[in-house]
Amino acid sequence: MHATDKQPWYREPWPWLLMILPLTAVVAGFITAWYAVVSNDGLVADDYYKEGMAINQTLHRDTAAIALDLGATLHTSADAHTLHVTLAGKLSPLPNMLRLSILHPTQPGHDHVITLNTAGDGSYIGAMPSLGNGRWRLILEPPQREWRLTGVWWQPHTKTLTLDNRHPAKIQTNNLN
Structure with missing residues (x-):
């Protein structure tokens, strides 16, 4: 051993x-x-059932915009501090002001709401906030929220955007590089 x-x-x-x-x-x-x-669960809704039920009301506003044949063109000024919106469609009388919500896809703290005041003949004007680069969701609606137009805005490249719910697959952007 x-x-x-x-x-x-x-x-x-x-x-x-x-x-x-x-x-x-x-x-x-x-x-x-x-x-x-x-950490903060910013994307989790406390009242998810109520938010789910509100989807039907939201879809009704899209349908109302289609029935009114509404479309809008958004254009930023050269200095990117002013937003010009032209509303077209079978809407009479035109609202005195519009509300534009600019929503960040993942961070609600970066969302902006712009009040657009009428400038006559379906034109509206408002102050453009400073947006970070990336994709932003837009919702254009009157104060009473009877209808809405939606779209996607890519910053900083998109200077002009056409919102048209009649042809959602044909949302047009004019990129100025």
């Missing part, structure tokens, strides 16, 4: 190497749980 020099298990490298992966997973799990508790 040979006498072998046996070391305790904790002095061997293999048990420690085998334990590193499960220990890393446990630590990552705790970090993930901590982050889930302290």
Whole structure:
């Protein structure tokens, strides 16, 4: 019999190497749980049922815009501080003002609402906020919210945008590079 020099298990490298992966997973799990508790769930709605029921009312406003044959052209000024909107369709009388919601797709804190005042003959004008680069969702509607026009605005490249619910697949943008 040979006498072998046996070391305790904790002095061997293999048990420690085998334990590193499960220990890393446990630590990552705790970090993930901590982050889930302290972070803001900005996209989760508290009253999701009511919001789901409101979809039918929203679709009704789109249908009303189609029935009125409404369309709008949005154009920013050269300095990008003023927004000009031209409304066309079978709407009589024209509203004195319009509301344009500029919505960020993922961060509600970056949303803007612009009040557009009439400038005559279906034209409206308002102050354009400073928008970050990227994709923005637009909703144009009167103060009473009977109808709405929607579209997507790419910043900073899109200077002119046509909103037309009659042909949603044909939303037109004129890019000026």
